[in-house]
Amino acid sequence: MTPAERPTAYRAVADRLRADIAGHRYPPGQPLPTESRLSEVHGVSRQTVRRAFQDLVADGLVYRVPGRGTFAYDDDGRHLRSSGSIEDLLALSLDTELELLSPPVIAIDIEAASRLRLEKDEIVRLRFRRFHDGLPYCVTTAFLPVWLGRRLIDHPELSVGERRQMTVLGVVQRLAGRPISGADQSITATRAPAELAAHIDCRAGEAVLRVDRIYFDRDRQPLELAVNHFNPARYTYRFHLRATRS
Numbered sequence: 001m002t003p004a005e006r007p008t009a010y011r012a013v014a015d016r017l018r019a020d021i022a023g024h025r026y027p028p029g030q031p032l033p034t035e036s037r038l039s040e041v042h043g044v045s046r047q048t049v050r051r052a053f054q055d056l057v058a059d060g061l062v063y064r065v066p067g068r069g070t071f072a073y074d075d076d077g078r079h080l081r082s083s084g085s086i087e088d089l090l091a092l093s094l095d096t097e098l099e100l101l102s103p104p105v106i107a108i109d110i111e112a113a114s115r116l117r118l119e120k121d122e123i124v125r126l127r128f129r130r131f132h133d134g135l136p137y138c139v140t141t142a143f144l145p146v147w148l149g150r151r152l153i154d155h156p157e158l159s160v161g162e163r164r165q166m167t168v169l170g171v172v173q174r175l176a177g178r179p180i181s182g183a184d185q186s187i188t189a190t191r192a193p194a195e196l197a198a199h200i201d202c203r204a205g206e207a208v209l210r211v212d213r214i215y216f217d218r219d220r221q222p223l224e225l226a227v228n229h230f231n232p233a234r235y236t237y238r239f240h241l242r243a244t245r246s
Contacts, residue, residue, distance in 0.1 A: 116214070152172070
């Protein structure tokens with residue numbers, strides 16, 4: 001890597017390729033541009049491009065065939081998400097849109113308050129859904145501590161019924177004034193709640209994917225609980241598992 005290339009140069013290349021893959025620029029069976037070509041286009045070294053490809057392989061977005069090239073996985077029309085980092089989740093705004101369904105309100109929720117490790121049962125709750133290629137695929141109910149959630153109320157980026165290329169997580173991070181350093185996540189197969197199903201074009205009681213995330217700061221203080229329900233016909237969550245070596 002040349003001195004002019006920052007350590008994050010490969011991430012910029014990887015993010016651009018992620019967006020191109022999400023936009024179906026590289027159909028199944030068609031190889032992505034070569035390392036040499038991408039180094040010319042982005043003005044970086046081939047080593048930087050190789051590092052970007054390594055990230056995409058690790059994220060399960062592409063696979064490499066010796067002598068043939070690098071190919072994107074066929075997502076069969078679903079929104080493919082391989083979320084290995086907070087940065088990946090913040091990058092949702094690159095290829096999806098958010099629509100606020102219910103504005104932030106102060107409410108009493110004993111379970112959410114407990115999961116956020118709050119002393120009182122008051123939280124701020126909001127609900128939104130996310131679109132990919134014009135179709136809704138996820139509805140999220142988010143819960144925040146009152147001190148932070150109050151800052152979301154009447155926030156200019158959150159208008160009911162308006163679609164925006166944004167993430168609530170990004171807004172929360174800015175308003176908290178400190179970075180989100182990680183999240184605890186659980187994934188469960190469940191049935192679509194009646195009050196949520198229509199928002200992602202499912203029938204009440206139909207099988208959906210539920211993903212819960214509790215985001216926290218560097219001191220492990222919870223900043224947000226997000227309960228996500230995904231339409232499995234429109235969403236794929238892929239992991240790449242590595243063997244550990246002693």
